[in-house]
Amino acid sequence: MKREKYQQYIYWGVTAFVVLAFLVAFIFMIIKFDWVKSMIDMLLGILSPITYGAVLAYLLAPVYNRVRDAVVACAKAGISPKKDWKKLGEAVATIASILLLVALVTGLISMLIPELRKSIMGIVEAFPTSIHNLQLWLDDVLANNKDIEDTVMQYYDEGMRMLQGWLTSKFLPNVDKIYGFITNLSVGIINILILLKNILIGLIVMVYLLNMKEKLLTQFKMILYGVFPLKVANKLLEEGRYVHQVFGGFIIGKLLDSLIIGILSFVLLHFMKMPNVLLVSVIIGVTNVIPFFGPFIGAIPSAFLILLDSPVKCFWFIGFILLLQQFDGNILGPKILGDSTGLSSFWVLFSILLFGGLFGFVGMIIGVPTFAVFYRLVAEFITWLLAKKKLSADIRRYERLDYIDEENKAYIEK
Numbered sequence: 001m002k003r004e005k006y007q008q009y010i011y012w013g014v015t016a017f018v019v020l021a022f023l024v025a026f027i028f029m030i031i032k033f034d035w036v037k038s039m040i041d042m043l044l045g046i047l048s049p050i051t052y053g054a055v056l057a058y059l060l061a062p063v064y065n066r067v068r069d070a071v072v073a074c075a076k077a078g079i080s081p082k083k084d085w086k087k088l089g090e091a092v093a094t095i096a097s098i099l100l101l102v103a104l105v106t107g108l109i110s111m112l113i114p115e116l117r118k119s120i121m122g123i124v125e126a127f128p129t130s131i132h133n134l135q136l137w138l139d140d141v142l143a144n145n146k147d148i149e150d151t152v153m154q155y156y157d158e159g160m161r162m163l164q165g166w167l168t169s170k171f172l173p174n175v176d177k178i179y180g181f182i183t184n185l186s187v188g189i190i191n192i193l194i195l196l197k198n199i200l201i202g203l204i205v206m207v208y209l210l211n212m213k214e215k216l217l218t219q220f221k222m223i224l225y226g227v228f229p230l231k232v233a234n235k236l237l238e239e240g241r242y243v244h245q246v247f248g249g250f251i252i253g254k255l256l257d258s259l260i261i262g263i264l265s266f267v268l269l270h271f272m273k274m275p276n277v278l279l280v281s282v283i284i285g286v287t288n289v290i291p292f293f294g295p296f297i298g299a300i301p302s303a304f305l306i307l308l309d310s311p312v313k314c315f316w317f318i319g320f321i322l323l324l325q326q327f328d329g330n331i332l333g334p335k336i337l338g339d340s341t342g343l344s345s346f347w348v349l350f351s352i353l354l355f356g357g358l359f360g361f362v363g364m365i366i367g368v369p370t371f372a373v374f375y376r377l378v379a380e381f382i383t384w385l386l387a388k389k390k391l392s393a394d395i396r397r398y399e400r401l402d403y404i405d406e407e408n409k410a411y412i413e414k
Contacts, residue, residue, distance in 0.1 A: 048198050048202075049197075049198045049199075049201035049202045049205060050202075050205055051202075052198060052199065052201075052202030052205070052206075053201070053202040053203065053204070053205025053206040053208075053209060054205065054206075054209060056101065056202065056203070056206040057205070057206045057209035057210050057213070058247075058248075059251070059252065059255070060097045060100070060101065060206070060210065061210065061213065062252065063093075063096065063097055063100060064093045064094070064096075064097045064210045065093070067089075067092060067093040067096045067097070068086075068089040068090055068092070068093035069089070070089075071085070071088060071089040071092045071093065072085045072086060072088070072089040075088060075089070090211050093210070094207055094210060094211060097206075097210060098203070098207070101203075108282070111278060111282075112278075112279070112282060221237065224236055224237065239373075239377070242373070242376065243373050246369045246372050246373055247366075247369045250368060250369040250372075251365070251366075251369065253336045254289055254291070254365075255289065256336055257288065257328065257332060257333055257336045258285050258286070258288040258289045258294075259285065260332060260336075261284060261285055261288045261324065261328055261332070262281050262282060262284060262285020262286075262288070263281075263285075264324070265280070265281040265284045265285065265324065266278065266281035268320065269281060269317075269320070272313075272316065272317075272320070274306060274313055274317060275305065275306055275309040275310075275313070276302075276305050276306070276309075279305070280302040280305060280306070283298045283301060283302050284298045284299070284302060284321075284324075285298075286298070288328065289365055290352070290364045290365060291348060291352060291364075291368050292348060292349055292352055293352060293364070295321055295324060295325040295328065296321075296325070299317075299318065299321040302317065302321075303317055303318060303321075342372060342375075342376070343368065343371065343372050343375060347371060347375065348368055350371070351367040351368050351370070351371035351372075352364050352367050352368065354367065354371070355367030355370060355371070390409060391404070391409065392411070397411055400413040400414050401413060401414075402414045
């Protein structure tokens with residue numbers, strides 16, 4: 001009995017020490033926020049090859065697993081079931097994953113760089129004509145509204161002068177430098193070498209992680225069950241599976257959804273005889289990875305490119321984007337993603353704004369699944385607190401609730 005009492009005191013002391021340590025660390029992070037942020041940025045920079053490799057391995061894991069399992073199954077069925085064909089399956093799956101990655105990157109670069117250069121040079125060469133045509137179109141539209149025409153044209157002329165001055169003085173002198181940097185890799189040799197080193201190491205890390213992910217997961221389980229009580233370890237594994245389910249389902253599903261939207265945009269825009277079809281389709285497909293705001297973010301530069309060619313086509317393009325967003329948001333997206341996050345539209349919007357403001361473009365992509373995990377943890381914690389007080393966790397019991405009687409825990413409605 002005395003021993004159990006001392007063990008309880010030790011448990012309380014350790015708990016108080018841990019809570020105090022976390023509190024001190026949190027206060028220190030607030031006071032020294034700039035220093036902590038710089039240290040985190042430096043650490044992330046050092047570990048960037050590991051990050052690249054982990055992200056690529058996570059995205060290519062479904063392809064790797066399917067190829068490996070297919071090779072093992074075919075080898076066992078057709079050659080000799082007594083041999084262990086796992087290593088052969090892993091080798092073939094690794095090669096297939098690398099080839100798929102190289103094919104995707106090479107294909108995008110080979111398609112985009114010529115199209116990007118062509119679009120930039122075409123915009124620069126046709127800019128005076130496009131401005132003149134746009135002005136004639138505005139004159140025709142505002143012909144019967146003289147007062148509005150004078151006001152609009154005043155701001156229009158001022159804006160065009162500023163834009164043309166920026167193009168002439170700042171943008172045009174750097175076009176060749178931008179293109180030379182992308183194609184010849186002749187500017188910033190040190191940064192390019194660092195980037196190539198990170199990419200190369202990232203590919204090596206990706207190969208290692210693809211082939212040893214099961215072993216790493218097994219070691220992680222051993223650590224969990226060795227450090228934590230069984231109940232806690234089981235709960236952590238359950239939450240880990242949920243995180244994998246949310247992130248895997250959302251990110252891979254969103255990439256597939258964006259690929260379909262990009263291809264659909266290319267076909268329909270080509271049918272509509274829009275200019276810069278390939279470049280615009282890639283912009284729409286890439287930005288569609290961002291939930292909710294993605295189609296509109298991609299529509300802004302795309303509409304500008306089309307506007308310089310034809311204001312009428314730009315108008316039809318905006319209508320096309322609105323219809324495409326409705327199709328993706330109400331039909332294609334739910335069909336592919338399902339209810340992978342369990343968040344309402346408000347929390348989706350909230351998570352994108354929050355994580356986008358904190359982490360930029362990457363935050364807008366991972367914000368929804370990250371917040372979905374946080375939302376589930378908070379919901380489970382609230383359910384646990386209610387259960388401790390012997391209260392209902394059914395949300396419907398609180399819809400018309402006025403108060404709960406303290407003596408018999410009766411729910412008094414309005």
